[in-house]
Amino acid sequence: MNVLRFKGARMFAGILFVLIGAWIISAAVGSSFATSVINTVTYPIRQLTNGAAQSMQPEKSAPELAQENALLQEQINSLQEQLVNYYDIQKENEQFKKYYNIRSENAEYQLITASVIAKDELSGSKMFTLNKGITSGIKVNNPVLTEKGLVGWVSEADITSCTVTTILSETTTISVINKRTSDTGILTSSDKCAQSGQAVMTMLNENSDIAKGDIIVTSGIGGVFPANLRVGVVSDVKFDEFDTYKYAVVTPYEDIANTNEAVIITDIISQ
Amino acid sequence: MNGKKYLRLFLYIIADLLCFSLQNTHGMLFGIIGMTPLLTCALAYGVAVYDNVNFALITAAVSGVLSEITLGSVIGPYAILLTAMCFLINRSSNYFDSGALFAVITAVGYSVLACLGVLICFSVQNGINISFEQFVNHGLLRGLYTWLFCVIACMIMKKQPVED
Structure with a gap:
């Protein structure tokens, strides 16, 4: 076939x-x-x-376009709000991380985090205001620090805010010690040093061999400030204009002029 | 073949190209769950049912090649499948007096096989596996939609005299 x-x-x-x-x-x-x-x-x-x-393809009418436009604008507004919230949460997260680090290093202290809400323009970097007050347990003379080191002390406390006098103010007098030589002194500042963001360690023993690079911490003498809170590093050693006494210029670890968050020690949990 | 037949064949090929353009233009055909019919296959079926075997084979081959061009696959296998199916349909249709009845009965299988063939060629070309959902949508659903156009094609076309 x-x-x-x-x-x-x-x-x-x-x-x-x-x-x-x-x-x-x-x-x-x-x-x-x-x-x-x-x-x-x-x-x-x-x-x-x-x-x-x-x-x-059907064309959209003017009312349909207006409705679509309104809906899209609403979505944009909602997304912008979410973006603001995201940045807030991100900032809070960073703050918590810093707080956690400080907490780990200062486990014996009761700490409260706070944010800077106002800075005194006239006094420069000598004073600023935090957003925590008496209701949060803040008291006058409470030390204020960041994860880098000591920045000041609470000089006034209101119900919901407190004023912090920094270590760059001439009214500050904190007992400090040189970690290397164990020389004690008083941390304060002057107008001239404050302008360059530096403090001054005075009342040094005339035989002190304090030198550039030495680490300065709080001594704990007086009972107001706990001991071993980092303050700064010696950047220079000078004599006064009459050559009568020696003093050390201390550069704080923290950039006090640009501080935006801080931690306040309200109590000592354990000795 | 006389001039009229040559003209008819030419018009079939033009219609094939038109169907190819229509089925590849987005938004031109109403889609069911995104599935549009294979108009070229429906045209080939109509020619196979109502016209002579030579025209059926040529139209089916052109339809198959156009479908393969749409898929971007190698030219040949799908066109051979479609040509073979149209050959069988043409040979079978002579035993039925009513072309429309023949279309209603046989076009379902033809359309589903044609659409599955497109799916298989696409899958082989791109090296992807066919999911059950694709089988249902691109094979059965599209096949049934194409069957509808096969019936329409048969209703539009006129039975041509059988050649010796």
């Missing part, structure tokens, strides 16, 4: 042969030529159909 005697069988065989050849060629060199030919041939038709499809 000759299969090719069936009607159309020869045409079918011929087309099959052509398609198998096209398959082999296409597999070998790709079908980009055929694609480009078909696209060129159908280009005018596709222009017509694309135009027809676009004309069939």
Whole structure:
């Protein structure tokens, strides 16, 4: 039985042969030529159909557009609020990290975190205001520090805020000690030093061999400030204008002029 | 073949190109769950049912090649499948007096197989597996939608005299 005697069988065989050849060629060199030919041939038709499809798209009316605009504006407002909240949370997270570090290093102290809400422009970096007060357990003379070191003490306490006098103020008098030589002194400041962000260690023993680079910490003498709170590093050793006594210029660890958050020691948990 | 037949064949190919443009224009055809029918396959089916075997084979081959170009796959396998199916349909349709009835009965299987063939070619070309959801959407649903157009094609076309 000759299969090719069936009607159309020869045409079918011929087309099959052509398609198998096209398959082999296409597999070998790709079908980009055929694609480009078909696209060129159908280009005018596709222009017509694309135009027809676009004309069939319903246009939005003015009220629909206004409604869509209002909805999008609402979404923008909501996203902006979320962004503000995100930044707040991010800042709070960083604050908590710093607080955690301070807490770890000062486990024996009761600490309260606070943010700077006001700085006295006239006094420069000598005073600033924190957002915690008596209701948070803040008392006058409570030490104020950051994760880098001591920045000052609470000089006034209101119900919801407190004023901090920094170690750059000439009214500050903190008993400090040189970690290397164990020389004690009084930390204070002057107008000139405060302008350059530095404090002064006075009342040094005349035989003291305090030197540049020495680390200064609180001594704990007097009972107001706990001992071993980092203060700063000696940047210079000088004599007064009459050459009568020696003093050390101390650069605080913390950049007090740019402090935005701080921690207040309100109590000592354990001795 | 006389001039009229050549003209008819030429018009079939033009119609094929038009169907190819229509089915590839976004937003032109109403989609069901995003599925649009294969108009080229429906046209090939209509020609296979109502016209002679030579025209059926040529139209089916052109439809298959156009579908493969749309997929970006190698040219050949799908066109061979479509040509073979249209050959069988053409040979079978002579035993039925009513082309529309024949279309209603056989076009379902043809359409589903044609759409599954497109899906398989696409999957092989891109090296991806066919999920059940794709099988249902692109195979069955699209096949049924294409079947509808096969029936319409049969209703539009006129039975041509059988050639010796």
